[in-house]
Each structure stands twice: as C-alpha cells, then as structure tokens.
Amino acid sequence: MLKLGWQSLVPGWWLILMLAGVSALIFYAYRPVHFSGRLRRWLPVLHALAVVLLVLLLVQPELALGLRRRTKNRLHILVDTSLSMGIKDRRGVSRLDRAREFLKARHYFRSMRPVFHTAGQELTEVSREALAGLKPEAGASRIAAAVRDLAERVGRDGAAILVLTDGADPTPPDWEGLKKNLRTPVYAVGIGESEFKDLSLAELVVNSPVYQGQTVHIGAYVRQSGYPPGLARIRLKQADRVLQESTLRDSGLFSYAEFQVPAAAAGVFEYQVEVARQPNEALTDNNTGLAVVQVVAPRIKILYLDGGLRWEYKFLKRYLESDAQLEPYFLVRVGGSLFQQTGGGKLSLPADFLSRRDFLKGFNLVILGDLDFTAFTGRQLAALRDFVLEDGGGLALLGGDNFLRGLAGTPLEALLPVALAGGESRVLTEAFSPAAAAVSQPVTFLEGLGRLPRLERRNPFRVPARGGLVLLTRDGDPGQPVAAVNLAPQGRCLVVGTDDTWRWYFSGASERQRYEEFWGRLIRYLCGPEEYLGIGRRLPDLLLDRREYGLGEPVAVRLAWRPGGPEGSPEVFWQDQSGRRERLVFKSEAASFTPPAEGLYLVGATAAGRSVFKWVTVSRSGSEWSEPGRNDAWLERLAETGGGRYLRLESAGGFGPELARGEPVTYNVSLARPARRFLLPAVFLMLNLCWFLRRRQGVI
Known part of the structure; x- marks a missing residue:
C-alpha cells in the first residue's frame, strides 16, 4: 500500500493552490518570450523544477510503501498423546497415527518453523524426529490446560498454536480465563470419528446417604453410540456377585436403568455396575463403574x-x-x-x-x-x-x-x-x-x-x-x-x-x-x-469436581456450608481401601490430595460422632473413556476462544494460507530537515542559471 503525506503545518489545500498558482505564473511569464533552439524547451522546465524543489522544502513530504514479506514464523504444534488417541478407526489406524499423517502431508509447514509439543497430563516440547516414536500413553487429557500453559510460555513468539486432538478433555475449562491468557490465535484439528460403536457408563446417581431399612436407588446413565437406544443388558454386582440384572431403556440423550437394593445394615458399601459388551464394540473399558452408598443407623x-x-x-x-x-x-x-x-x-x-x-x-x-x-x-x-x-x-x-x-x-x-x-x-x-x-x-x-x-x-x-x-x-x-x-x-x-x-x-x-x-x-x-x-451445618457438604481421576491427578475438595455454618470444627480426610486415613488441610475452604495408587478412595468428614462420605475412583485412564468420540462442540469452543478456527481432520487442509501468512513491512522515504542544506544550494543555482540564460537572451 502506497501512502503520501507531509510534515508541514500548512493546510494541504493551501499548498495545492500555491503550487498551481506558481505553475500558472511560470507559464504566463514564458508565454510571450521567444527563445532559440533547445533553450526554449529546457529553460521553463529548469525553472519549474526549481519551484517544485522549493515547495518540497516547505511541505517536507513523506512517502510510505507497505509490503507483506513472507517470513518463516514459529508455529507451535500441540499433539494430544492421551490414551484416547490410541483408539483406532474403521481402517485400523489410531488417532495418533492420523495426526502424524496430517503433519507429514501438509506442505505449508515447510514455509514455517514448527515447534512440536505433546499434551497429556503435562506439556512437553519434543523434536520433529521424536514424533515418530510418540505413543498414546498419557493417563488423561488436559488439552485446555496445555494450551493455556503453552500460551503463557511462548507469549507472542509465533504465528499460531495448532492443536491436534480428539477433544476428550474431562476437566471443565475456564474459557474466560483462557481467553485472557492467549496472545496468539489457536487453531484446532479434530482427530477421530464423532460416531462409532461404543457404550459408555456416563454417570451413576445414588441416594446416599440413606437410612438403614430404606431402599438404595442406583441410577445408571449410559451413553450409546452406533447402537439402537436401550436393548443392552446391565448388571448390578457386589463383591463380584450379581445382585440384579436389567435392560437399558431409552430416556432421550442417555439410556437408563435403575436398581433398588434394601439398606439392611449400617456402613459404607461398594457396588459395581456393568454394561454387557456389545458386538463389534470399539471400547469396553468404559462399560463398568463403581458406586458407594453410606447407610446410616439414626437415633x-x-x-x-x-x-x-x-x-x-x-x-x-x-x-x-x-x-x-x-x-x-x-x-x-x-x-x-x-x-x-x-x-x-x-x-x-x-x-x-x-x-x-x-x-x-x-x-x-x-x-x-x-x-x-x-x-x-x-x-x-x-x-x-x-x-x-x-x-x-x-x-x-x-x-x-x-x-x-x-x-x-x-x-x-x-x-x-x-x-x-x-x-x-x-x-x-x-x-x-x-x-x-x-x-x-x-x-x-x-x-x-x-x-x-x-x-x-x-x-x-x-x-x-x-x-x-x-x-x-x-x-x-x-x-x-x-x-x-x-x-x-x-x-x-x-x-x-x-x-x-x-x-x-x-x-x-x-x-x-x-x-x-x-x-x-x-x-x-x-x-x-x-x-x-447436619450436612451444611455440623458437617460440610463435600464438593468434588468429578468421580473419576487419572493416576497422578490431584483431587480437589471444596467445603460448602449453609447460612450460619459451620457449627464446630469437623475433621476432613481421605481414606484408601485399606482404611488408612490422612487429614486434609484446608485454605479458604479448599484442599487437594494426590492418590498414590489406583483404586477407590473415600473423602469424608466427621464431627460429634457423625460422618459423611463421598467417593472417587483412580485409574490409569481416569475419565478418559467417559466420552471417547470426537468432541466437535468442545473443539469449536476452544478455537473460538483462541480467536482461530476449527476444522475436522478430513477438511483441515484449508489452514495453509492462514498459518503461513507473512509479516507486514513498511518502507519510508521522506524529505527531512537535514536534507535542506543540500537542496537550498541546488535551488539557488537553478534560479541563478535561469536568470543568467534569460539575460543572455535579452529577457528580464
């Protein structure tokens, strides 16, 4: 883009009028004069050039030429290496292999300087050569957190962040906080199939705590993909013994089944819920779940x-x-x-x-x-x-x-x-x-x-x-x-x-x-x-983000109280399956602990002889399998928050022009104040030369 401006304080319209007036005056001065030969053509030109230089000295013009120069910008590529990236499609190719194919096939990466990172539970920078040896072994996806950490690490050092993932991130992101931290656009490529054959035990709802002698209700919500709603069999077990069996029924977004068990004795009891494996089911690790019920013998x-x-x-x-x-x-x-x-x-x-x-x-x-x-x-x-x-x-x-x-x-x-x-x-x-x-x-x-x-x-x-x-x-x-x-x-x-x-x-x-x-x-x-x-008054309401955690993930615990609470100082703790307890130390009603091994953990509070419990399960996969299909809605939100764009893998070739854009460069040419010492003598010489030639021709 070409731009012309001047540094003079004189209005532009006045300068234009002055230039037009001087040009007309020169034309008028030379119109009745007759010169011989070449002098007739060059003397007015020489005079006009002197006048133009004089005007330029007054207005101090500046010429700006803007060009876009192609540069090799840094492109930060974030590859998801969590367990869900090991799921294979109909061709038998894993999602991580599809991501590698994508990176290899895109020619526009040659015009950039890609920097590769992996994201599972942690953000790690890797070399291009290390991509071939990556394995989907990370226990849980933390894509939103990885994007946030990468944005803080690189700042504005890069053209964009490109994320290759299936969107299986179980942690609710802080979208507003993420948006504030992003200084480079985020583009997302969705890997995997949004629909494939799978039954996933999405949620277990239990009426715990419950009184002894009442009925325990365990509601199982199952997410189905690639199968007709309902129809599948589901079992309730305790200590590997089948207590009840039922058939899922369609309830809209989920399929549902409910089990009812008498609360015969006081204590804390563990139940297993298991959905029967279906023909050609892609994944069966998400077919089971644990439910814990606290039975209270009141007075x-x-x-x-x-x-x-x-x-x-x-x-x-x-x-x-x-x-x-x-x-x-x-x-x-x-x-x-x-x-x-x-x-x-x-x-x-x-x-x-x-x-x-x-x-x-x-x-x-x-x-x-x-x-x-x-x-x-x-x-x-x-x-x-x-x-x-x-x-x-x-x-x-x-x-x-x-x-x-x-x-x-x-x-x-x-x-x-x-x-x-x-x-x-x-x-x-x-x-x-x-x-x-x-x-x-x-x-x-x-x-x-x-x-x-x-x-x-x-x-x-x-x-x-x-x-x-x-x-x-x-x-x-x-x-x-x-x-x-x-x-x-x-x-x-x-x-x-x-x-x-x-x-x-x-x-x-x-x-x-x-x-x-x-x-x-x-x-x-x-x-x-x-x-x-006395939950909310004598005992706190224990708030957990979720019930499934990956090995090494911290379990965050928050305390909630009703107006007027707490009454006293309850002890809050976590307990493993062996019965070992460790007290939690809270700051501003929040604390966390990292389970040392896989298994079932209780988070409890006790005061005045009464207790309340919540439970979490810890495994290598955590909540990775809760929704293993490609999460298009989540990925669209991620790209929208980052100011970029989301494309599914099958149509992601359109990122090239956006990612490979060049840097704008502006070239400036101006008549600065120091140049006057050279131009003033030139104007003086031109005007004197014009005067000398006119005198020789007998023109005053």
Missing part, C-alpha cells in the same frame, strides 16, 4: 407436644416408642403454657423451654398436635420458626379441633405451607382415602406410597400458589389437600390436616402396616439423612 430425637390424651396422640406415641431408630419425648399440655411429660426419654425442661433455641436444637423434629396457639407467646413461635429456618430442624403440625388456630399474624405463619383463611380448625366428617399428589420434584415420602386406607375426619385448608407443595389429597383431588410441606431453603414444615390415622392401627394387620409405613416415611422425610447428619 432421631423427636419432641412431641399435644393438647390432650386423644386417640391420635396415644397411637402415634405407641408407634414412636416402638421404632428403634427414634428417640421420642412426649409432653401434654395441662393448662396454659404448662406441659407434663407423659413418656419417652427423661427430659429436663428449662423455664419457658419453647422460647429457647438452644433447647430446641437438641431435637431433630418437633411435632405439634392439637394445640391452640393463642396461648403461645410471639417469642415461642419465633423460636419454632428459627428452629426450622436457621437450624434446619423439622416441624410437623397435626390436625384436630384446634388445627392451626391462633397462627394468623404470628412469626410462624410465614413458614406454613397454608394460606390461612380462619376456617382451618373446622372438622369435616366424611369418608375419604388420602392419595399421593402429583409432584414436579422427587419426594421420598411419596415413592411407591399409593392410595392409603380410608379416613373419616379432615381439616380443610388451602395451599398458597408459592411456598407450599401438596403431598396428599382427598381421593386424588388436587384442590383438596390433606398434607402439605413448605419449600424453605433448609428445614421442613409440614401440616397434616387429619387426626384420624389412628384408625389404621387397629383395623387389621395390613392397615397397621400402612400406618407404620405412613408415619415412618413422614418422620424420615421431615428429618432426612442429610438433615440428621
């Missing part, structure tokens, strides 16, 4: 207050005392705010105990029977509210002649899953069967509950559009709730609009079983395993 502390020795109280008291996992305490109102203990464990009641949060925090669940709340003080009701919202406790309010009476306008009203209208204490005597409501979220209390035996008394109430979830309805009518629970961030408040469930207890063996099942489910729903263990 749920319950404070039960009622307004009298009614039938509902008597039979519920009998059941609570018979359940070995419950530790109940019973109080019956004898007048005003006076209560008398009527059974259960011995209890030392402080003065005005219902207003004492420190007293209420000693229980997991508070049951309020047929009580008239007009006798409660605002301080007592506020303490009950805070017991749920601040301390994560469970609260149940039972039906009867005084159902929810006196709660309107109190601190407890906002916690209720009921829109108080004033008629909740009214009792309807009509036969009905409580039925499980249709809910949009998982509720353990309702799983397999079905329709319950008939009742004859209920309290009508209405659930607000927001803040409440109906659990049971009258004969399946969603407009007539029988039981509802609030949707508070922590803790649960439940209302049961009947005082008639005691009838089930003596109606027959099957009804008695449903009675015990109903109240057992309800209590364990109000105080679930996580609430009982």
Whole structure:
C-alpha cells in the first residue's frame, strides 16, 4: 500500500493552490518570450523544477510503501498423546497415527518453523524426529490446560498454536480465563470419528446417604453410540456377585436403568455396575463403574407436644416408642403454657423451654398436635420458626379441633405451607382415602406410597400458589389437600390436616402396616439423612469436581456450608481401601490430595460422632473413556476462544494460507530537515542559471 503525506503545518489545500498558482505564473511569464533552439524547451522546465524543489522544502513530504514479506514464523504444534488417541478407526489406524499423517502431508509447514509439543497430563516440547516414536500413553487429557500453559510460555513468539486432538478433555475449562491468557490465535484439528460403536457408563446417581431399612436407588446413565437406544443388558454386582440384572431403556440423550437394593445394615458399601459388551464394540473399558452408598443407623430425637390424651396422640406415641431408630419425648399440655411429660426419654425442661433455641436444637423434629396457639407467646413461635429456618430442624403440625388456630399474624405463619383463611380448625366428617399428589420434584415420602386406607375426619385448608407443595389429597383431588410441606431453603414444615390415622392401627394387620409405613416415611422425610447428619451445618457438604481421576491427578475438595455454618470444627480426610486415613488441610475452604495408587478412595468428614462420605475412583485412564468420540462442540469452543478456527481432520487442509501468512513491512522515504542544506544550494543555482540564460537572451 502506497501512502503520501507531509510534515508541514500548512493546510494541504493551501499548498495545492500555491503550487498551481506558481505553475500558472511560470507559464504566463514564458508565454510571450521567444527563445532559440533547445533553450526554449529546457529553460521553463529548469525553472519549474526549481519551484517544485522549493515547495518540497516547505511541505517536507513523506512517502510510505507497505509490503507483506513472507517470513518463516514459529508455529507451535500441540499433539494430544492421551490414551484416547490410541483408539483406532474403521481402517485400523489410531488417532495418533492420523495426526502424524496430517503433519507429514501438509506442505505449508515447510514455509514455517514448527515447534512440536505433546499434551497429556503435562506439556512437553519434543523434536520433529521424536514424533515418530510418540505413543498414546498419557493417563488423561488436559488439552485446555496445555494450551493455556503453552500460551503463557511462548507469549507472542509465533504465528499460531495448532492443536491436534480428539477433544476428550474431562476437566471443565475456564474459557474466560483462557481467553485472557492467549496472545496468539489457536487453531484446532479434530482427530477421530464423532460416531462409532461404543457404550459408555456416563454417570451413576445414588441416594446416599440413606437410612438403614430404606431402599438404595442406583441410577445408571449410559451413553450409546452406533447402537439402537436401550436393548443392552446391565448388571448390578457386589463383591463380584450379581445382585440384579436389567435392560437399558431409552430416556432421550442417555439410556437408563435403575436398581433398588434394601439398606439392611449400617456402613459404607461398594457396588459395581456393568454394561454387557456389545458386538463389534470399539471400547469396553468404559462399560463398568463403581458406586458407594453410606447407610446410616439414626437415633432421631423427636419432641412431641399435644393438647390432650386423644386417640391420635396415644397411637402415634405407641408407634414412636416402638421404632428403634427414634428417640421420642412426649409432653401434654395441662393448662396454659404448662406441659407434663407423659413418656419417652427423661427430659429436663428449662423455664419457658419453647422460647429457647438452644433447647430446641437438641431435637431433630418437633411435632405439634392439637394445640391452640393463642396461648403461645410471639417469642415461642419465633423460636419454632428459627428452629426450622436457621437450624434446619423439622416441624410437623397435626390436625384436630384446634388445627392451626391462633397462627394468623404470628412469626410462624410465614413458614406454613397454608394460606390461612380462619376456617382451618373446622372438622369435616366424611369418608375419604388420602392419595399421593402429583409432584414436579422427587419426594421420598411419596415413592411407591399409593392410595392409603380410608379416613373419616379432615381439616380443610388451602395451599398458597408459592411456598407450599401438596403431598396428599382427598381421593386424588388436587384442590383438596390433606398434607402439605413448605419449600424453605433448609428445614421442613409440614401440616397434616387429619387426626384420624389412628384408625389404621387397629383395623387389621395390613392397615397397621400402612400406618407404620405412613408415619415412618413422614418422620424420615421431615428429618432426612442429610438433615440428621447436619450436612451444611455440623458437617460440610463435600464438593468434588468429578468421580473419576487419572493416576497422578490431584483431587480437589471444596467445603460448602449453609447460612450460619459451620457449627464446630469437623475433621476432613481421605481414606484408601485399606482404611488408612490422612487429614486434609484446608485454605479458604479448599484442599487437594494426590492418590498414590489406583483404586477407590473415600473423602469424608466427621464431627460429634457423625460422618459423611463421598467417593472417587483412580485409574490409569481416569475419565478418559467417559466420552471417547470426537468432541466437535468442545473443539469449536476452544478455537473460538483462541480467536482461530476449527476444522475436522478430513477438511483441515484449508489452514495453509492462514498459518503461513507473512509479516507486514513498511518502507519510508521522506524529505527531512537535514536534507535542506543540500537542496537550498541546488535551488539557488537553478534560479541563478535561469536568470543568467534569460539575460543572455535579452529577457528580464
């Protein structure tokens, strides 16, 4: 590109006018003059040249010529050498060999200075000769981290970074952070086939921790490629013994199967899930997975207050005392705010105990029977509210002649899953069967509950559009709730609009079983395993990035707490299969450890005699096989973040012109100030020569 400019402060239009004026003046001066021979042609030219030089001295022109010069820039080539690059295509050629073929066939690399690097778990620079001996042996892909490290290492020293990979990077990248570190464009070449025959056990979902006597649910999500959805067989094993076998069913993006196992004993138990190998399956290392379940034997502390020795109280008291996992305490109102203990464990009641949060925090669940709340003080009701919202406790309010009476306008009203209208204490005597409501979220209390035996008394109430979830309805009518629970961030408040469930207890063996099942489910729903263990308050919620790690990879552990936590200082540790433990040291709620060998590892926390566990598995491949197909979406994002382009291997020849571009070079020619000492004498000589020649011709 050619550019012309000048360094004079005089406007350009004035210079053009001046040059045109001087030229016209010279033409006018010589028009009537007659010279002989050559002098007629050269004298005006000589005069005009002197004037042009004089103008150039005034404007100081600068001429810039920009050219693109072809140079041999550095091209940093990053080759993935993780295990997934050893997968072979239909021709029997591995992905790493395909990458080598690509580098050998591209002629435009000759016009550059390629620098080769390998990326698996670490970034390593290698020579061109070493490419032939590379093997796909790295335990896990860390492509995004390798690109970031390479960008920091080379800075702007290079035309681009070219990445050859299948995109099997299990670590969620920090795309924004990566974008800030990149100073050279990143181009990606996708190696491998996006679709090939494979079944991969993508995720195992377990309801852990779970109470002893409940059911363990293990959900297996399988990613299928090249096979019809579902159809494959899947097995649940423990200690190499097959417990159950099922067939995968299609659930959209994944195929799915669920296993249910009774939690018969307390402890930590390991299960294996195995998908049957399919004909011509390309990879079988990703067909198995481990699941760990923590089974808790609780002692749920319950404070039960009622307004009298009614039938509902008597039979519920009998059941609570018979359940070995419950530790109940019973109080019956004898007048005003006076209560008398009527059974259960011995209890030392402080003065005005219902207003004492420190007293209420000693229980997991508070049951309020047929009580008239007009006798409660605002301080007592506020303490009950805070017991749920601040301390994560469970609260149940039972039906009867005084159902929810006196709660309107109190601190407890906002916690209720009921829109108080004033008629909740009214009792309807009509036969009905409580039925499980249709809910949009998982509720353990309702799983397999079905329709319950008939009742004859209920309290009508209405659930607000927001803040409440109906659990049971009258004969399946969603407009007539029988039981509802609030949707508070922590803790649960439940209302049961009947005082008639005691009838089930003596109606027959099957009804008695449903009675015990109903109240057992309800209590364990109000105080679930996580609430009982105090996860988020006494014990931290243990957050792990993933469950599968490669050998040598650090396992990052973060702690999460609910508002108001932690209560105390729990010990957090990791434990191997031999039972050896090592304590983790945290800084800003984060820590990490590197497992020394392959196997199953527990990450746990313990405090006040209670523990919680998460698990990880460590193997040579880590999570390398979780999604072994070419990840086009991930590679497109990588190239987009790096300001480059992504092409699949079969169409990657188009990178040549972009990678082999030259450097821009500008040549400048200017009339600088030092040149005046040479041009001024030249102008002076030219003008004097013109004057001399004109005088000789007799022209002034």
